[in-house]
Amino acid sequence: MKKVEASTLEGAYEKASQMLGCSVSELQSEVIQYPSKGIFGLLKKNAIIVATCKASAPKYEKNKVNKEAPTVQTAEESVASEIIATVKEEQTTPTEPEIEKNAIVDSFFEVDHYEADLETFEDEALVYDELALMIEDQLKELLSHSCFDIDVVEVDVRDNTALIFIDGEDAALLIGKEGYRYNALSYMLFNWLHTKYELFIKLEIAEFLTTQQEMIRNYIKPVIEHVEKQGKGKTRFLDGILVQIALEQLRERFPDKYVAVKTGKEGKKFVVINEFNSNKSHV
Numbered sequence: 001m002k003k004v005e006a007s008t009l010e011g012a013y014e015k016a017s018q019m020l021g022c023s024v025s026e027l028q029s030e031v032i033q034y035p036s037k038g039i040f041g042l043l044k045k046n047a048i049i050v051a052t053c054k055a056s057a058p059k060y061e062k063n064k065v066n067k068e069a070p071t072v073q074t075a076e077e078s079v080a081s082e083i084i085a086t087v088k089e090e091q092t093t094p095t096e097p098e099i100e101k102n103a104i105v106d107s108f109f110e111v112d113h114y115e116a117d118l119e120t121f122e123d124e125a126l127v128y129d130e131l132a133l134m135i136e137d138q139l140k141e142l143l144s145h146s147c148f149d150i151d152v153v154e155v156d157v158r159d160n161t162a163l164i165f166i167d168g169e170d171a172a173l174l175i176g177k178e179g180y181r182y183n184a185l186s187y188m189l190f191n192w193l194h195t196k197y198e199l200f201i202k203l204e205i206a207e208f209l210t211t212q213q214e215m216i217r218n219y220i221k222p223v224i225e226h227v228e229k230q231g232k233g234k235t236r237f238l239d240g241i242l243v244q245i246a247l248e249q250l251r252e253r254f255p256d257k258y259v260a261v262k263t264g265k266e267g268k269k270f271v272v273i274n275e276f277n278s279n280k281s282h283v
Contacts, residue, residue: 001052008035009047016051027051131197132157139164139189148173161200162193171206182208183241209241216245224253227273237268246271 006012029051036045136155150168193199227233
């Protein structure tokens with residue numbers, strides 16, 4: 001049995017076959033650790049396998065047995081053969097200590113795999129927490145140079161998304177009329193965080209996003225009813241963040257349909273819902 005480590009599973013199998021002197025198809029292996037690219041270039045893990053070469057009986061012995069002529073056994077020889085067969089069977093049957101030993105070895109690999117996954121999860125959570133604090137400090141520094149009175153800036157990073165909460169006496173001014181400033185700030189933060197850290201964002205300013213989500217949820221109820229009856233439909237023209245909120249909610253409601261943002265002649269956007277096989281048709 002050989003323990004082999006490589007950057008990929010394919011590389012580990014190839015390395016094991018060279019060490020054991022057999023082809024990859026003749027390997028009997030168990031994956032101890034799957035390879036991982038890590039997060040932002042950190043916590044990269046190699047593939048680790050434990051491999052042996054499958055044992056096969058020599059061909060000449062098989063041919064020799066086939067070529068031997070059948071012999072007639074006497075009663076004494078028959079009894080002797082049964083005794084020998086019984087003894088061999090008892091010798092080849094694993095004893096309790098051996099079975100227990102195999103179980104211990106198997107459980108060791110299972111626990112090792114579980115601990116490796118748990119360690120990876122804890123490392124990822126630690127990286128996310130450190131990244132959230134760094135973004136939070138940088139965002140506080142940015143807002144400190146503005147004319148707005150903002151006293152709360154919180155950032156949490158989970159599942160490749162930065163959840164940003166901003167509040168304060170002038171929080172409403174960051175939203176602006178019909179959410180234009182909110183859209184501009186969201187666009188700026190997305191370009192910064194996605195370019196530098198490959199993160200998506202969800203920006204909440206004084207519960208503005210929650211309010212808009214609830215408003216859109218009520219607005220699309222007739223749209224949902226129409227789609228359930230007719231199989232397709234569309235929203236009215238929506239501005240800025242509203243079209244994205246409607247897109248998310250309708251995709252969640254109709255996971256098996258084609259849901260996308262379309263742009264009208266005047267540049268205004270709306271959401272359409274169609275069957276996948278007719279996603280180019282007009283509604």
